[in-house]
Amino acid sequence: MKATHPPAILVLAGEEWRYWCRSRLVLAVSLLFLLLLVAVSTLTAVQMTAENAHRAQHQRESEQQFLAQPDRHPHRMVHYGHYVFRPPAPLAIFDPGLDAVTGQAMFLEGHRQNSATFSAAAGSAAMTGIAQLTPALLYQLFAPLLLILLGHGALVREREAGTLSPLLAQGLSDRALLAGKALALLGVCLLLLIPLIASALGAVVRGESMLAAMALVGVYGLYLLGWAGLTLLASFVLRQRSTVLAVLAALWLVLTLVLPAMAVNISARAVPLAGKIETELAMLAEKRDLSDGHRLHGAAAEQLRADLFQQYGVQRLEDLPVNIRGLFAQQAEQALTASMNKYAEKRMQKETRQAQWMATQGWFAPPLALAIASRRIAGTDLAHHHRFLRQAEALRYEFVQGLNRVHAEQLPYIDDINRNRDAAAYDRTRMAASNWRLLDSFALDRADAATRLARAAAPVASLAAWLGLLGILLFWVGGRVRL
Numbered sequence: 001m002k003a004t005h006p007p008a009i010l011v012l013a014g015e016e017w018r019y020w021c022r023s024r025l026v027l028a029v030s031l032l033f034l035l036l037l038v039a040v041s042t043l044t045a046v047q048m049t050a051e052n053a054h055r056a057q058h059q060r061e062s063e064q065q066f067l068a069q070p071d072r073h074p075h076r077m078v079h080y081g082h083y084v085f086r087p088p089a090p091l092a093i094f095d096p097g098l099d100a101v102t103g104q105a106m107f108l109e110g111h112r113q114n115s116a117t118f119s120a121a122a123g124s125a126a127m128t129g130i131a132q133l134t135p136a137l138l139y140q141l142f143a144p145l146l147l148i149l150l151g152h153g154a155l156v157r158e159r160e161a162g163t164l165s166p167l168l169a170q171g172l173s174d175r176a177l178l179a180g181k182a183l184a185l186l187g188v189c190l191l192l193l194i195p196l197i198a199s200a201l202g203a204v205v206r207g208e209s210m211l212a213a214m215a216l217v218g219v220y221g222l223y224l225l226g227w228a229g230l231t232l233l234a235s236f237v238l239r240q241r242s243t244v245l246a247v248l249a250a251l252w253l254v255l256t257l258v259l260p261a262m263a264v265n266i267s268a269r270a271v272p273l274a275g276k277i278e279t280e281l282a283m284l285a286e287k288r289d290l291s292d293g294h295r296l297h298g299a300a301a302e303q304l305r306a307d308l309f310q311q312y313g314v315q316r317l318e319d320l321p322v323n324i325r326g327l328f329a330q331q332a333e334q335a336l337t338a339s340m341n342k343y344a345e346k347r348m349q350k351e352t353r354q355a356q357w358m359a360t361q362g363w364f365a366p367p368l369a370l371a372i373a374s375r376r377i378a379g380t381d382l383a384h385h386h387r388f389l390r391q392a393e394a395l396r397y398e399f400v401q402g403l404n405r406v407h408a409e410q411l412p413y414i415d416d417i418n419r420n421r422d423a424a425a426y427d428r429t430r431m432a433a434s435n436w437r438l439l440d441s442f443a444l445d446r447a448d449a450a451t452r453l454a455r456a457a458a459p460v461a462s463l464a465a466w467l468g469l470l471g472i473l474l475f476w477v478g479g480r481v482r483l
Contacts, residue, residue, distance in 0.1 A: 008172055012180025013187065020150055033146050034191075041135040041195045045093040045202055052206075055085040055104060059442060066439055071430035073419070074407040075329065078400050081109035084442040086116070086388045089379035090208035091216060094199040095136035097380025106389075108396035110333065110403075111293070113340045116389065135199060136374055139220050140367050141256050143192055144227040148248045150188055151231035154181040156241050178236065178474060185228040189221065196220055209449035216377045219456070222463045223370045229470035236477045259365035267357035273350050279343055286339055293332030296325055304328055318414050325416055326408025330401055337397050344393070348386045355382050363462045373459035377452050388444055395442055402438040406431055 020026045062083040069080065085105045092099055103116025155177070158164040167177060200213035231248060238244045274282075291300040304327065308320055317324055355372075362369030375381035407416075410431055419429040447455075 008176055009180040009183055012177065013183040016154070016181060016184035017187065026150060029149060030146060033142065034195075037135065037138055037192070037195050040133055040138055041094070041199050044096070044134050045199060048088050048093045048096065048099075049206075051104075052088050055087050058083070058105070059085045059087075063439065063441060067433075067436050069433060069436055071433050073429045074326070074403045074411065074431050074435065075110075077436060078110035078329075078403050081107055082396075082399065082439060083107055084392050084395060087444055089384070089446065090203040090206040091200070091212065091378035092380050093203055093206075094134075094196065094216070095374045095378045095380055096132070096134055097136075097375040097378060098382060098385055099380055100132055102385045106392045108392065108399070110400045111336060113344060113393060113396070116385075135195065136371070139192075139196065139223070140370055140374075143224060144252055144256065144367075146192070147185065147188065147224065147227045148231050148245070148252065151181070151185050151228060152235055152244045152248055153241050154185070154232055154235040156235050156238060156244050159239065160241060175475070178232070178477075181235075182228070182232055182474075185232065186225070189224040189228055192224060193217060193221055212377055212379075212449040212452055215449075215453055215456075216374065219370065219373050219377065219460055219463065222460070222467055223366060226366055226463065226467045226470060229467065229474055233470060233474055233477060236474070255365050256367045259361070260368045260371070263358050263361040263365065263368055266361065267354045270357050271350050271353045273347065273354075279347065283340065283343055287336065290335050290339060291328070291332045293329040293336075296328055300331065301328055304331060320413065323408045323411050323413045323416055325413065326404050326406070326411065329407060330404040333397070333400055333404060337393075341393070344389070348389070351382060352386070359459055362459050363465070366463055366466050369459040369462040373456040373463070376456040376459070379446050379452060381455075383455065384446065387447065391444060392442070395440060399439045403435075406435045406438075410435070 020030070062085075066080070066082045069077065072080075083105055086103075088096070088099055106116050107114045155164070158167065168174070196217055200208075200217050204210050204213050230251065234244045234248050238247060291298055305317070305324065308322070308324060308327070309315060312320055314320055358368065359372050362372055372381070376383070411429060415425065415428045419426050
């Protein structure tokens with residue numbers, strides 16, 4: 001019975017793997033990188049899991065502390081305030097994104113919109129300016145180097161060793177040769193994706209959508225295949241191994257470091273942001289024209305008094321069934337919040353335009369496109385930070401206005417204006433602590449998987465376009481192998 005032989009493509013791929021395993025340098029570097037990848041993935045997962053537990057605990061303690069306050073004047077509770085904490089996304093165990101630099105908590109109080117604070121970068125070794133090592137960063141920057149190390153000699157090594165002519169003389173076609181080398185590198189890409197798949201499944205256990213988790217794996221798969229294709233193309237086109245390494249190293253340097261840095265500078269210049277001091281001065285200037293909710297005076301107060309007298313048919317503030325001071329506080333807070341939201345939205349819109357400029361430049365730098373797509377799918381991008389800011393502000397406004405309603409509907413006006421007369425008068429202005437339960441628990445409403453994937457469509461399309469272009473070039477070059 002005639003023995004069957006494996007296809008030539010599989011034989012070539014197997015020979016390529018045997019060559020790599022015989023090279024101590026290649027084997028050592030590959031094992032070191034895989035160990036580093038596994039270690040960083042594990043440490044990042046442990047860190048983000050602990051961070052999630054800590055923030056959830058702080059959120060519970062903050063809410064319990066607010067609800068445990070004794071009977072007080074409702075406006076004192078407006079200024080007592082409340083903290084909200086942003087929980088990390090499930091896929092942050094792989095790509096923390098902006099988590100370390102955007103702040104994880106906000107203090108909510110009346111008459112102010114505070115910035116997010118307690119960023120990890122502000123209180124850690126990240127202050128040195130060295131980027132935090134994450135699994136995503138390893139894949140984006142260093143996985144291409146491993147593919148270059150393994151694949152740069154795919155064809156040029158055969159040419160230099162004099163084995164290319166015998167291979168082709170045995171009836172092996174040019175494209176079969178290319179396919180065998182490509183299959184070997186494909187195996188490397190699949191091996192590199194194993195830690196990412198493990199992280200993605202871990203995120204699914206933590207509540208992430210399977211669609212988003214697998215989409216993240218697919219995007220990184222596209223990226224690795226692109227570098228594998230670029231490495232093969234250089235090995236097939238160039239004739240000397242040293243030249244292949246030099247060209248690929250230069251391309252890695254430009255694509256992963258130079259172009260992304262240039263994109264940041266270009267985006268910042270294209271859409272400049274106003275400084276914090278400049279914005280606050282403009283807000284203070286506008287605030288002077290608004291009513292002060294603590295003092296019942298001015299045209300707005302007079303108009304409110306006239307409207308209430310007409311509505312209830314009375315002539316004195318004491319005869320109103322509601323406390324005008326609480327109503328005026330509501331009115332002033334509404335106007336002030338509209339003003340603060342205007343400036344906040346203006347800044348967020350400019351930040352979004354900067355991010356759009358960055359995404360556009362991802363068409364010229366695949367690593368930048370991958371970083372943007374990765375954060376958008378993981379829910380650790382700028383849009384999700386803005387989402388946190390808006391939801392925190394909505395909670396702030398709701399609980400402040402709720403306390404103002406307690407002030408207006410439950411505290412008599414006559415007791416309110418006489419609260420400093422004596423201790424008994426002051427005690428009459430203390431509202432029951434049960435009113436503080438108007439505060440809702442904060443739970444960040446993240447965008448669903450379909451929305452995140454739609455936002456990542458453009459950078460993913462740029463990665464697919466790069467891979468398609470490389471595929472066309474490889475197909476063309478694969479039929480024209482030069483000895």
